[in-house]
Amino acid sequence: MTTDTDRAVPGEPGGRASAGGVDTGTRPPDPAGAEPPRRWLGDRIGSVEILAALLIILIIFREPIAAALDDPRVQTWTTVFVSIMVQAVPFLVFGVLLSAVIAVFVPRSFWAKALPRHPALAVPAASAAGVVLPGCECGSVPIAGSLIRRGVTPAAALAFLLAAPAVNPIVLTATAVAFPNNPEMVLARGVASLIVAMIMGWLWLRLGRTEWIRMPRRPELDDASRGRAFWAAVRHDVTHAGGFLVLGAMAAASINVLVPERWLQTLADNPWLSILALALLAVLLSLCSEADAFVAASLSQFSLTSRLVFLVVGPMVDLKLISMQAGVFGRRFAFRFAPTTFVVALLVAVGAGAVLL
Amino acid sequence: MNRQAQAVILLLLGGAVIRASVTDLYLRYVKEGLRPFLIAAGLLLVAAAIMTLWYELRPAAPRALAPTGDPGGAPAGGDGAAVDGGVPAGGSVDVPDVGAGGPADGSGAGHDGHGHAHHEPRVGWLLILPVLGLLLVAPPALGSYAAGQAGTALSSQQQSDYPPLPEGDPVQVSVLDYASRALFDRGTSIGDRRVQLTGFIATGPDGQPILARMVLSCCAADGRPVKLGLTGDVPAGLPDDSWVEVTGRYSDRLGRDPVNDAEIPYLEVESWRQVPVPKRPYD
Numbered sequence: 082m083t084t085d086t087d088r089a090v091p092g093e094p095g096g097r098a099s100a101g102g103v104d105t106g107t108r109p110p111d112p113a114g115a116e117p118p119r120r121w122l123g124d125r126i127g128s129v130e131i132l133a134a135l136l137i138i139l140i141i142f143r144e145p146i147a148a149a150l151d152d153p154r155v156q157t158w159t160t161v162f163v164s165i166m167v168q169a170v171p172f173l174v175f176g177v178l179l180s181a182v183i184a185v186f187v188p189r190s191f192w193a194k195a196l197p198r199h200p201a202l203a204v205p206a207a208s209a210a211g212v213v214l215p216g217c218e219c220g221s222v223p224i225a226g227s228l229i230r231r232g233v234t235p236a237a238a239l240a241f242l243l244a245a246p247a248v249n250p251i252v253l254t255a256t257a258v259a260f261p262n263n264p265e266m267v268l269a270r271g272v273a274s275l276i277v278a279m280i281m282g283w284l285w286l287r288l289g290r291t292e293w294i295r296m297p298r299r300p301e302l303d304d305a306s307r308g309r310a311f312w313a314a315v316r317h318d319v320t321h322a323g324g325f326l327v328l329g330a331m332a333a334a335s336i337n338v339l340v341p342e343r344w345l346q347t348l349a350d351n352p353w354l355s356i357l358a359l360a361l362l363a364v365l366l367s368l369c370s371e372a373d374a375f376v377a378a379s380l381s382q383f384s385l386t387s388r389l390v391f392l393v394v395g396p397m398v399d400l401k402l403i404s405m406q407a408g409v410f411g412r413r414f415a416f417r418f419a420p421t422t423f424v425v426a427l428l429v430a431v432g433a434g435a436v437l438l
Numbered sequence: 439m440n441r442q443a444q445a446v447i448l449l450l451l452g453g454a455v456i457r458a459s460v461t462d463l464y465l466r467y468v469k470e471g472l473r474p475f476l477i478a479a480g481l482l483l484v485a486a487a488i489m490t491l492w493y494e495l496r497p498a499a500p501r502a503l504a505p506t507g508d509p510g511g512a513p514a515g516g517d518g519a520a521v522d523g524g525v526p527a528g529g530s531v532d533v534p535d536v537g538a539g540g541p542a543d544g545s546g547a548g549h550d551g552h553g554h555a556h557h558e559p560r561v562g563w564l565l566i567l568p569v570l571g572l573l574l575v576a577p578p579a580l581g582s583y584a585a586g587q588a589g590t591a592l593s594s595q596q597q598s599d600y601p602p603l604p605e606g607d608p609v610q611v612s613v614l615d616y617a618s619r620a621l622f623d624r625g626t627s628i629g630d631r632r633v634q635l636t637g638f639i640a641t642g643p644d645g646q647p648i649l650a651r652m653v654l655s656c657c658a659a660d661g662r663p664v665k666l667g668l669t670g671d672v673p674a675g676l677p678d679d680s681w682v683e684v685t686g687r688y689s690d691r692l693g694r695d696p697v698n699d700a701e702i703p704y705l706e707v708e709s710w711r712q713v714p715v716p717k718r719p720y721d
Contacts, residue, residue, distance in 0.1 A: 128443030135566070143574055150575055153583035160577040160584075164467035164658035166568035170455055171475035174482050259655075312489035317559070319486065320444045323451075324561030327568060337659055342588050342697050372656025379591050379662050382698055408561060 154338055162334040165401075168369055169219045169326055176220020177322065180227035181314035184302055189232045200234045204282030207237035208275055211244030218246035218370055218402050219326055223318045226296065226409040235294060240282030243422065246370040246396040247274035256392065259374035263385060265437055266392075273393045273433035277426045284421065293418075295411030325408040329401020333367035336400075340365070349382040356387040360427050363395035370396035386434030393430035398423045439562050445490040447565050452483025454572035462717050463572070466579040468657045470718070579719035582640035582678035585650040585663035589698025592617050592664055600627040608632035608685045613651035614664045614721040620703035625688040632708070634685045636716060637666070639676050643696045647673060649684060649705065654720045664721065667693045667704035676712070684710040 139146070150159055196203040214221075225242035229235050246252065248271045260266040301313035340362075348358040359380065368376055373395045377388040398419050407415035439447075458464045459476040468476075571577065592614075600623050603609050611619075611633050619627050635649070642648035642665070649666040652658075669689055673682050684707050691704040 128439045129446060132439075132443050132446055132566075139570060139574060147575065150577070153581070156577055157580065157583050157587075159571060159575060160467070160580055161659050163568060163571040163575075163577055166571070167455070167458065167464060167467045167476065168472065168657035168659070170451070170483075170568075171472065171479040174479040175475075178482065255655075308489075309493050312486055312493065315482075315486045316441065316444055316448060316490045319448060319451075319483065320439070320562030320565060321559040324559055324564045327564035328561070331567075333659065338587075346698060366659070368660055369656050372660045375655030376660045376662075379589075381700070408559070 158334050158338045161337045162330050165330040165333060165367070165369075166327065168372075169330070169401075172220045172369075173323055173326060174319065177223050177315055177318040179220070180223040180318060181311050183224065183227040184230055184314050185307055185311045187231065192228070192231055192233045196233065196237055200236050200286055201283065203234055203237035204240045204286070205279050207233075207241040208244040208248075208278040208282065211241050211246075211278065212248050212250070212275075214245050214249055218396050218399075219322070219405070221245040222402065222405045222409050223322050226318075229294065229410075230296065230299070230302070235289065235291065236282040236285040239285055239418070240278045243281055243397050244275060244278035247271075247278070247393070252370050252374070252396070255371050256374040259378040263438075266385065266389065269389050269433045269437040270392050272437070273389065273426075273430045274396070276433070277393060277397060277422070277429045280425050280429065281418075281422055284425070293411070293414045295413065296409070321408055322405050325404040326401055329367055329399070329404040332400040332404070333365070336365040336367075345380070346382060349380075352384060352387070355383050356390050356427070356431060359383055359387045359391040360394045360423070363391045364399050364423065366395070367399035367401040368395060385438045386431060389434045389438060390427060390430040393433075394423060394426045397426050439560055441490055441494050444562055445487040445494070447562060447569070448483050448490070449487035450569045450573070451565055452480045452487060454480075454569045455483065456480035458572050463576060465718050465720075466577070466658070469654055469720075579715070580652045580658050580661045581638055582650065584661060585638075585640045585652065585665065587697075588662050590617075590665040590695045590700050590702055591653050591662035592621055592700065599623075602627060603631055603633075608634040610634050612721045613637045613649065613666055614653055616705065617664050617666055617703050620688060620705075621692075621701055625690060628688040630687060632685060632687055633705075634683060635666075635705075636681065636683045636713060638678075639673060639680045639682060640665070640678055642667065642693070642702075644693075647676065648702070649682070651721050652719070661720065665695060665702050667691065667702050668707050669704055670707040671709060672707060673710045681713050681715050682710050683713045 150156055197206055211221075221242050224245075225238045228238040228241065253267050253271055256270055257264060257267045299314075299317070301317070302310050345358060345362070349355050359377075363373070366373075366376070373392055377391050380388060380391070383391075403415055403419045406418065410418075455476055458467075459473050459480065464473065464476060600619050603611065609631055613635050616628070616633055616635055619625065637649040637651040639647050640650045640663075647668060649668055650663045652661040652663055654661050668684070669691060670686060673680075673684070676682065684705065686705045686707040686709075689704040689706040693702040693704065694700070695702050
């Protein structure tokens with residue numbers, strides 16, 4: 082399922098990891114990896130052959146597969162799954178491209194100059210940088226990974242990761258269009274999301290441990306040829322982040338088909354329950370941050386505050402993001418970071434709703 | 439999954455995305471405006487696949503000549519000439535971090551052994567699924583099942599001044615336009631004009647057929663139905679998901695969607711005919 086993130090040995094004790102950077106490249110070669118893995122039939126059967134065989138089998142059994150997909154539920158599931166993937170592919174590819182540029186072509190010294198030296202000040206700067214980058218959350222995960230790899234303090238990279246999908250101009254415009262009668266919703270969403278991103282960045286500075294972030298070793302990024310390193314980064318990130326995106330999209334499609342909207346109706350009447358329900362729904366549905374405002378607008382039986390919670394939580398914590406973060410930063414990180422972000426986003430959004438709405 | 443297999447998957451994914459976006463297949467899943475981005479992303483995926491295969495298959499000769507992994511040297515020089523236009527050619531041989539150059543290259547020479555088994559993401563296999571979804575299955579646009587699951591989308595916007603309907607008798611309007619005019623403007627801007635709309639048949643809460651059309655704001659995951667009740671010459675005997683073009687007039691009857699307790703406007707049908715699935719299945 083994951084790469085070597087789980088089996089990586091901890092960073093050297095008291096080593097350079099404490100400087101705020103994350104140990105990605107200095108792992109001593111582990112003895113198991115030194116000898117080539119045993120393969121049955123020598124080197125004859127590799128991934129390419131398995132892939133070819135799989136595709137041939139699938140094409141041969143195309144008819145029975147199509148028949149099995151005839152049930153309306155399965156069909157709707159497939160449509161939703163494919164559409165999440167089609168929608169996310171451009172954002173994923175452009176995010177990966179940008180992250181490969183950061184990983185290969187932008188020198189480490191650039192980030193030292195561009196961001197304030199003190200990590201506590203770098204956090205708001207990075208959150209504000211998220212405002213200008215129009216993208217959705219699928220793209221920002223590999224970008225944040227590249228930033229950490231290039232020596233940006235994780236607190237700032239994580240603040241960017243949270244802010245970029247939530248407060249960029251496209252998302253705020255979509256929110257304004259979806260709530261024509263409640264322009265304060267745009268302000269509340271932007272302010273609450275920025276506050277959450279900064280709180281999470283500062284929380285990381287106080288409580289975060291760099292060893293939670295286990296980024297897979299990427300020897301190809303130090304390749305002598307930058308062209309080779311660039312395309313290796315693109316290839317790796319698309320298959321890696323894309324694979325986790327598939328997992329998340331499958332989960333979101335299942336929720337989309339299995340949870341009927343009728344259930345929500347009964348929750349909408351209780352103000353506190355409705356806030357919690359929409360926060361969880363935002364996590365489960367895993368909508369693109371550019372679209373979630375329209376869905377929130379259609380959930381008209383819910384209060385404005387609970388819909389604000391939906392809009393603040395969704396771009397920061399959802400199934401496909403948790404899946405992608407676990408892949409890029411490691412599971413130990415994702416399983417701490419996502420629940421904390423959820424709680425902080427929920428509280429800040431309720432507070433912003435009380436003040437601004 | 440080794441690099442060649444990853445390249446094949448990227449090629450398939452890019453090809454599937456390009457194929458879906460040059461045909462009208464993509465309109466079943468996303469909005470029309472995404473098309474240029476889909477094509478660009480597909481081309482980039484294909485480029486990444488080709489470059490991966492290029493780098494994988496090419497350096498076999500230099501490495502055989504220098505099996506100890508000579509840092510920099512012959513392979514890097516060869517690649518410097520091979521990189522495409524987007525890369526600053528002069529800098530391609532320079533290693534940004536000289537200290538890392540030696541050991542990194544050493545492990546790079548060994549990656550044919552352990553690199554494939556441990557450092558390549560196995561989760562990438564899952565990317566076959568969207569490829570199959572697009573190339574083999576190509577599921578239809580959301581239909582009556584999804585419409586029955588979700589509440590009608592017209593419940594929030596309270597616009598009240600609608601421009602007059604365009605010329606024509608019957609005048610072509612979308613299900614969404616008719617439903618908003620019927621609901622929020624109580625049909626004033628429709629008057630007694632004849633309207634013609636296209637949608638699919640779904641079964642309403644009372645068992646009667648209703649006319650529905652899905653609205654997307656981004657992709658089918660956020661698709662929501664707009665539902666219209668039918669009176670008069672109701673299309674009978676059609677299975678769910680049949681597409682029909684109905685002609686009729688405004689009706690002041692209102693129903694309620696049990697899913698989200700929103701009002702459903704009605705249409706007085708004068709005539710109807712079955713039509714093929716439109717190119718743009720969503721409003």
